[in-house]
Each structure stands twice: as structure tokens, then as C-alpha cells.
Amino acid sequence: MKDVEASYQMNLDPKVSRYTADGGVISREEMHKRIKDVIERDYAQYGFGRFAVECKNTHQFIGFTGLKFLPDYDLVDLGYRFAQNFWGKGIATETGKASLDFAYQTLKLKNVYAFALPENGASIRVMEKLGFIFDKTIIDEGILFNQYIHHP
Numbered sequence: 714m715k716d717v718e719a720s721y722q723m724n725l726d727p728k729v730s731r732y733t734a735d736g737g738v739i740s741r742e743e744m745h746k747r748i749k750d751v752i753e754r755d756y757a758q759y760g761f762g763r764f765a766v767e768c769k770n771t772h773q774f775i776g777f778t779g780l781k782f783l784p785d786y787d788l789v790d791l792g793y794r795f796a797q798n799f800w801g802k803g804i805a806t807e808t809g810k811a812s813l814d815f816a817y818q819t820l821k822l823k824n825v826y827a828f829a830l831p832e833n834g835a836s837i838r839v840m841e842k843l844g845f846i847f848d849k850t851i852i853d854e855g856i857l858f859n860q861y862i863h864h865p
């Protein structure tokens with residue numbers, strides 16, 4: 714919960730939420746609710762959820778990465794989002810690799826999935842670098858996403 718303010722500030726940036734399809738700017742109260750009702754609930758219910766990402770030297774919160782079980786699709790998804798001044802440094806790739814290692818070595822998952830809007834070139838490039846392959850397109854709440862799959 715100590716990351717509510719930094720998460721709120723990150724999501725205020727329209728470039729950060731441009732392709733995230735989750736409503737853009739939200740209030741501090743809504744961010745508090747999302748962390749409590751989504752991320753903390755995931756840890757309580759499934760034993761894992763998204764990870765906060767911090768700079769090693771400053772412990773500053775710079776974004777999130779990691780896994781999320783999607784009950785509607787019965788699969789585990791890799792997601793990531795970082796404050797704009799930390800883009801382009803390989804952080805999504807580095808933290809994505811760590812999340813995949815955790816998925817296979819600790820959780821013993823058979824596959825991990827990921828979703829991106831087709832126009833989100835940076836996210837799709839990260840998936841390619843991590844070894845995801847295009848699976849199919851899906852429509853979720855009226856929005857078309859590319860679905861990718863990763864094999865260990």
C-alpha cells in the first residue's frame with residue numbers, strides 16, 4: 714500500500730496509460746482500491762500477483778511487472794508498466810525475464826500469456842525479446858487485443 718501515491722502519479726501521465734485500456738487517469742482513492750482489491754486480493758487468493766519494481770539503489774517505486782491469474786480466461790498473464798523517465802533502459806525486458814523465471818521455476822506453470830493493443834509497438838517488442846509468440850486476437854469489453862503465448 715506504500716506505493717499508492719507513486720502508482721497514482723505514474724498513471725497520471727497520459728503516455729503511460731495510452732495503450733493500457735484501463736481508463737487512463739484515476740483518483741488516488743481508486744488507485745488505493747485497485748491495489749487493495751486487485752493486487753492484494755490476488756496474493757491472498759492465488760499466492761502471487763503483480764510485483765512492484767524499485768530502483769535497486771534508491772528503492773524508488775518506478776512501476777510494476779509480473780503475473781496475474783485471469784479467471785475469465787483461465788490463464789496467467791504477464792503485464793508491465795513503468796514511469797516514462799524509466800523507459801528504454803531494458804527494465805521491462807529484465808523484469809519480464811525475472812517474472813517468467815518465477816512462473817516456471819517457482820509456480821511450475823506450463824505457459825504464460827500476454828496481451829497488448831496491436832498499436833503498442835514497445836510492448837510487443839518487449840514480448841518478442843522475451844520469446845513470446847503471437848497466438849490470436851481476442852475482443853475483451855469491445856477492445857481488440859493481440860494475445861501472445863510463452864513456452865518455457
Ligand SMILES: CC(C)(COP(=O)(O)OP(=O)(O)OC[C@H]1O[C@@H](n2cnc3c(N)ncnc32)[C@H](O)[C@@H]1OP(=O)(O)O)[C@@H](O)C(=O)NCCC(=O)NCCS
Binds near residue numbers: 839
Ligand atoms: C511498454 C513498456 C513497459 C516498455 O518498457 P521498457 O522498459 O521501455 O522496455 P525495454 O527497454 O525493455 O524494451 C523496449 C523495446 O521496445 C522498443 N520500442 C520502443 N518504442 C517502440 C515503438 N513505438 N515501436 C516498436 N518498438 C518500440 C525499444 O527500442 C526496445 O527494443 P530494443 O531493445 O530492440 O531497442 C513501457 O513503454 C511502458 O511502461 N509503457 C506504458 C504502459 C504499457 O503500455 N504497458 C504495456 C501494456 S500491454
